[in-house]
Amino acid sequence: MLKINNLHVKLEDEDKQILKGLTLEVPAGQVHAIMGPNGSGKSTLSYVLSGRDGYEVTEGEATLDGKSLLDMEPEERAAAGLFLAFQYPVEIPGVGNMTFLRTAVNAQRKARGEAELSSGEFLKAVRAKAAELQISPEMLKRPVNVGFSGGEKKRNEILQMAMLEPRMCIMDETDSGLDVDAMRLVADGVNALRDAGRSFLVITHYQRLLNHIQPDVVHIMADGCIVRSGGPELALEVEQNGYGDLLAEAG
Amino acid sequence: MSDIAVKDMQVPQVSGTAKAPDALDQRLAALDLPKGAFAAARTDALARLRAMGLPGPRDEYWRYTDPRPFNAPEPAAIARIEGPDSPLFASRDKLTLVFVDGVFDPTASDDPTLDGIEITTLANPSGAEWAEGLFGTLEAAGQTPVRRPFAALNTAAARDGLLIRVTGKPAKPVHVLHRRAFDKADAIWHHLIRLEEGAELTLLETGSVGARSNAVIEADLAPGAKLHHIAAKRANDAKVGVSHLFARVAAGAVLKSFALAVNGTAMRQESFIDLIGDDAVAHVAAAVLGDGEEGPFHHDDTVFITHGALRGESRQVFKKVLKNGATGVFQGKILVKPGAQKTDGYQISQALLLDEASQFLAKPELEIYADDVKCSHGSTTGAIDEDALFYLRSRGVPRDRAIVFLVLSFLADALEEVEDEGLRDEINERLDAWLTGRGRA
Ligand SMILES: Nc1ncnc2c1ncn2[C@@H]1O[C@H](COP(=O)(O)OP(=O)(O)OP(=O)(O)O)[C@@H](O)[C@H]1O
Numbered sequence: 001m002l003k004i005n006n007l008h009v010k011l012e013d014e015d016k017q018i019l020k021g022l023t024l025e026v027p028a029g030q031v032h033a034i035m036g037p038n039g040s041g042k043s044t045l046s047y048v049l050s051g052r053d054g055y056e057v058t059e060g061e062a063t064l065d066g067k068s069l070l071d072m073e074p075e076e077r078a079a080a081g082l083f084l085a086f087q088y089p090v091e092i093p094g095v096g097n098m099t100f101l102r103t104a105v106n107a108q109r110k111a112r113g114e115a116e117l118s119s120g121e122f123l124k125a126v127r128a129k130a131a132e133l134q135i136s137p138e139m140l141k142r143p144v145n146v147g148f149s150g151g152e153k154k155r156n157e158i159l160q161m162a163m164l165e166p167r168m169c170i171m172d173e174t175d176s177g178l179d180v181d182a183m184r185l186v187a188d189g190v191n192a193l194r195d196a197g198r199s200f201l202v203i204t205h206y207q208r209l210l211n212h213i214q215p216d217v218v219h220i221m222a223d224g225c226i227v228r229s230g231g232p233e234l235a236l237e238v239e240q241n242g243y244g245d246l247l248a249e250a251g
Numbered sequence: 252m253s254d255i256a257v258k259d260m261q262v263p264q265v266s267g268t269a270k271a272p273d274a275l276d277q278r279l280a281a282l283d284l285p286k287g288a289f290a291a292a293r294t295d296a297l298a299r300l301r302a303m304g305l306p307g308p309r310d311e312y313w314r315y316t317d318p319r320p321f322n323a324p325e326p327a328a329i330a331r332i333e334g335p336d337s338p339l340f341a342s343r344d345k346l347t348l349v350f351v352d353g354v355f356d357p358t359a360s361d362d363p364t365l366d367g368i369e370i371t372t373l374a375n376p377s378g379a380e381w382a383e384g385l386f387g388t389l390e391a392a393g394q395t396p397v398r399r400p401f402a403a404l405n406t407a408a409a410r411d412g413l414l415i416r417v418t419g420k421p422a423k424p425v426h427v428l429h430r431r432a433f434d435k436a437d438a439i440w441h442h443l444i445r446l447e448e449g450a451e452l453t454l455l456e457t458g459s460v461g462a463r464s465n466a467v468i469e470a471d472l473a474p475g476a477k478l479h480h481i482a483a484k485r486a487n488d489a490k491v492g493v494s495h496l497f498a499r500v501a502a503g504a505v506l507k508s509f510a511l512a513v514n515g516t517a518m519r520q521e522s523f524i525d526l527i528g529d530d531a532v533a534h535v536a537a538a539v540l541g542d543g544e545e546g547p548f549h550h551d552d553t554v555f556i557t558h559g560a561l562r563g564e565s566r567q568v569f570k571k572v573l574k575n576g577a578t579g580v581f582q583g584k585i586l587v588k589p590g591a592q593k594t595d596g597y598q599i600s601q602a603l604l605l606d607e608a609s610q611f612l613a614k615p616e617l618e619i620y621a622d623d624v625k626c627s628h629g630s631t632t633g634a635i636d637e638d639a640l641f642y643l644r645s646r647g648v649p650r651d652r653a654i655v656f657l658v659l660s661f662l663a664d665a666l667e668e669v670e671d672e673g674l675r676d677e678i679n680e681r682l683d684a685w686l687t688g689r690g691r692a
Pocket residue numbers: 011018036037038039040041042043044045054087
């Protein structure tokens with residue numbers, strides 16, 4: 001599904017290389033986790049894949065279902081099935097959560113040549129999914145992420161993901177800031193979406209999330225590269241020993 | 252939004268007006284000065300105007316706005332907008348009074364009888380004895396400390412307008428619907444509104460005004476009265492226009508005025524508000540969308556609020572979205588007189604520039620002669636927040652639509668000043684339609 005090959009990325013306005021030949025493949029239906037020290041480039045990877053400005057790809061490629069992602073506008077990537085749950089979701093005062101979400105859902109459907117959802121259909125779907133994530137109707141009415149607690153913002157990201165039904169979901173530290181119960185809710189939300197045609201790339205610092213969302217593969221990222229890949233046991237190793245030994249081995 | 256620059260120009264006020272007597276003579280010669288009712292007030296206004304003259308190029312109060320389009324004896328013709336009236340507030344139960352080129356059209360209007368309110372017109376003021384001695388006095392009071400010649404011209408020359416006396420709480424809003432007929436209409440109208448003690452009125456204004464317009468509202472609020480004024484002029488219209496709101500707000504009375512303006516070649520909206528009684532409240536706000544693509548865009552909001560009593564509260568919230576070389580101007584002043592303790596004055600003016608060709612010029616001022624007051628002012632100029640734009644686009648919202656969301660987000664604080672949630676939603680809906688090219692605001 002997602003193939004990243006030898007990706008080199010630097011900042012557009014600065015002579016600073018962040019990704020230095022990153023290679024990674026997430027096949028359809030699989031969950032891959034990325035762990036790695038602060039500043040290793042995990043968020044940068046997720047931004048570059050989803051099309052944020054400010055980065056320059058100097059080498060390598062990234063494809064979704066064989067189509068090059070890097071030439072597409074962010075909204076085209078979304079319509080192609082890519083979704084990023086942000087590490088820091090953005091507040092947008094004066095724009096209702098529901099209006100925003102309905103516009104997004106229907107814009108994607110339109111871009112794919114599918115029929116748009118009527119307000120009735122949309123409302124029904126969003127209410128059901130919000131209830132599962134314990135997002136109150138009052139929160140749905142508020143402006144996008146405004147006045148949401150950290151954990152509420154993260155749950156709102158998962159609500160958007162559930163409504164948009166992307167095929168490639170990237171989650172950047174969605175577990176940070178979540179209490180134990182909220183983490184279970186989020187994990188349940190993700191697990192409900194797991195199927196043979198959908199893949200996940202889960203960026204996290206903690207092994208705990210991976211107890212709830214069982215990954216097929218765990219990657220360790222350091223200084224802009226994947227330095228090691230393995231099974232779920234790799235996450236346990238990080239949790240117990242930190243990155244020191246792993247990086248020494250790789251280096 | 253991100254603040255990329257703050258243009259906060261403190262320019263000393265110069266009271267001298269460079270006179271242009273010839274220009275004034277020509278301007279007056281082109282007018283058909285009305286005779287009859289309010290003759291004394293009109294004569295006084297003409298004398299005031301002659302004494303101050305029209306604003307010249309050196310006039311400090313006109314530093315950011317070129318007065319020439321208003322000084323010219325005749326307006327430039329503009330094409331009429333065809334099609335139905337603006338759908339704004341269409342679903343509301345309201346008493347609609349139609350003005351064509353600034354003149355009341357009784358046949359197109361609703362029957363103006365309504366409990367708690369007396370409505371007559373300037374051209375036909377029979378029964379409005381209450382208006383004698385009031386007409387023109389708030390405008391006259393608003394000539395100090397800064398001269399407002401176009402308001403004096405209006406009092407002298409207005410052909411029509413509403414004389415509204417509110418004694419109770421009428422069951423529905425009064426809606427002034429403007430229409431255009433003549434392509435060179437120089438529409439000059441003057442509304443006088445008196446709210447008696449505890450009376451309440453919602454006044455809506457929509458529609459298209461003349462090729463050039465000059466509007467004055469004098470609003471006199473007795474203790475405990477409440478006036479909610481919402482003006483939402485139509486898009487791509489009112490190419491050249493000046494308007495003045497003069498309000499006197501007595502103890503415990505509340506004035507809320509909101510204006511939506513979409514396009515215009517040269518527009519100036521002045522508000523002059525005197526809080527004369529304790530616990531008086533005045534909020535003025537505007538949301539302005541300016542696009543210079545089809546011709547120059549210039550919009551100036553000039554506000555002067557005087558706190559003259561205890562515990563007054565004033566808010567000024569002005570938001571302008573500018574693109575394709577559009578210019579936005581804001582001059583706002585809060586004057587707190589000696590003894591006006593516990594004043595709470597707030598002023599914010601902000602521009603969202605959608606490109607580098609557009610500009611916002613702001614001159615916020617505070618003048619405070621009391622020691623126990625809370626006053627703040629701020630002015631910012633910013634661009635679209637790239638993080639928010641990316642967030643929306645990453646969800647599949649196309650770039651243009653995402654920018655519309657962010658424009659609405661930017662304007663939200665100004666729209667908050669529309670107290671009635673239903674009216675606010677309707678304005679938002681029209682803005683959205685206009686911004687996405689689905690219709691005229
Ligand atoms: N716009 C930018 N300007 C300057 N430096 C940047 C920018 N974006 C990323 N960086 C730098 O690139 C490196 C990688 O940052 P990134 O946010 O991708 O790390 P991360 O792996 O997600 O870290 P964390 O675990 O703390 O979230 C860091 O050193 C960061 O400071």
